[in-house]
Amino acid sequence: MQISLSMCKQAARPTLRIPGNAIAQILQGQKEKVVVVMGATGAGKSRLSVDLATRFPAEVINSDKMQVYKGLDIATNKITEEERCGVPHHLMGVIDPESDFSAADFRASASSAVRSIHLRKKLPVIAGGSNSFIQALIDRDFRSRYDCCFLWVDVSMQTLHSFVSDRVDRMVERGMVKEVRDLFDPQADYSSGIRRAIGVPELDEFFRTESSSDEETRVRVLAEAIDRIKMNTSKLACRQVEKIMRLRNAKGWDLHRLDATDVFRKSGKDVEAAWENMVAGRSAAIVSRFLYDRLRVAYGGSAVSVEAPLMAAAG
Template sequence: MGATGTGKSRLSVDLATSFPAEVINSDKMQVYKGLDIATNKITDEERCGVPHHLLGVIDPESDFSAANFSAMASSAVESILVRRQLPIIVGGSNSFIEALVDSDFRSRYDCCFLWVDVALPTLHSFVSDRVDRMVGRGMVDEVRDFFHPQADYSRGIRRAIGVPELDSFFRTESFSDDVETRALILAEAVDRIKTNTSKLACLQLEKILRLRNVKGWELHRLDATDVFRKHGGESEAAWENTVSRRSAAIVSRFLFDRRRVAYTGSALGMEGSLMAAASY
């Protein structure tokens, strides 16, 4: 778990290439088909051959609830365990994770929670730069394909940050030939996307702290702030040392602790006996 932009998807692939694992997406916007740039879906190349579930599979016009996620994620976990693989649940939608864990899930599986954290001032700066990169990759054209004058921004994939913010630009674009006016409105829309993404990060952090401090979830906090403050090889080294290796060690202890093995009989040999729901 972790706020938007903290590196959750990257870590999930790191772990899935260190252990025999498959990834289950728990981001409520990334479950939908389409808007790959706007929803910041992990690319095929970035997946490194790791199987991903619940990623870009739901009709963009439909609603997908926490209950829907719980049912589909539970089914995916069962299928992954049958293949003797480790299920890794990854995403920023803490309401989905909470609904899943609060179902009968926790009574069936042991869970290891990894929380990737980045200091908010550092994260806000990164998020702003990331939005600029998304625009450069074609986000505006991508969202334009989903624009409709009577669109309902409270349903389906149109709830995603980046879609309602661009509405005024597309409306102006349809009747104004003034290049400067259109550029100004687009810049304002991009600023709103950055602001709303930063607000989302704050809300996600608040929910994570509630899960830890109020509900008593045992979360392994991974401070990735230095990764975002450094550049090039230093940033890569910081990620490897402070996030990737430490996470692998935590998951390894979770799976292979002798006391657990003695209690269950085997680490992954008994279906449902052990599972790392590393939701980050």
């Protein structure tokens, strides 16, 4: 199964024709809104963030600690320009790959991005698999200023491991080995910067020996490196889910779990329909309630839609 990111569907936004000053009165004192999309690598966080931003006036803030760096677009599985569907993405491929971008750096940069997005009267959607970055941002004074809606895209580990293995094969087909080779430096430090990305240290032995090895040895060493990439990506997915569960159980984060397992078991046209029913549609309904319920209550509970985002009125 492969979830396509290329279908940029613009969902019709509901409109509620009420005076702007009435909205402002209803929302007086309300915190500004932020949506956070979480999940293991490969679960569909990027797809969901774009889906939401085509249904609501939103911009995406990347919270993947490797995707913040310039370069290695294939190895770090960055969302492409086409897949972004015109949605602005912040902190995506902007940091010097030789530098160390810490959780504290993310907190400062993401906070600034959230403020700028709100100033443009849009909804910030924070999406990525680096839960330590997200926790560093949220666990400070963030929630004293912002009302957060947490969406967790979850997939059974057995299903996700199979998908991750296939995804690594597709990344290799797209040129990941050449991409990493171009970054190879036998004196490099793999403990900092973009060289910590899965795929870089695993291919080190292959690059060191390929020029002095025969064809059979090169094929074997490369196959072993690719197997390690698959294994380490699967281990990362397990750690990410464990971290999410700790945030939910120990920290008390109110996470809306979206089980996407059956989506990954579909094929062909059934994938899109399943994604819409199980993930995108449910998420849109959750976010709609998160943004608009105070207006519904104020207007007698009737179904409403809003021409402008609510944070515009609140700001």
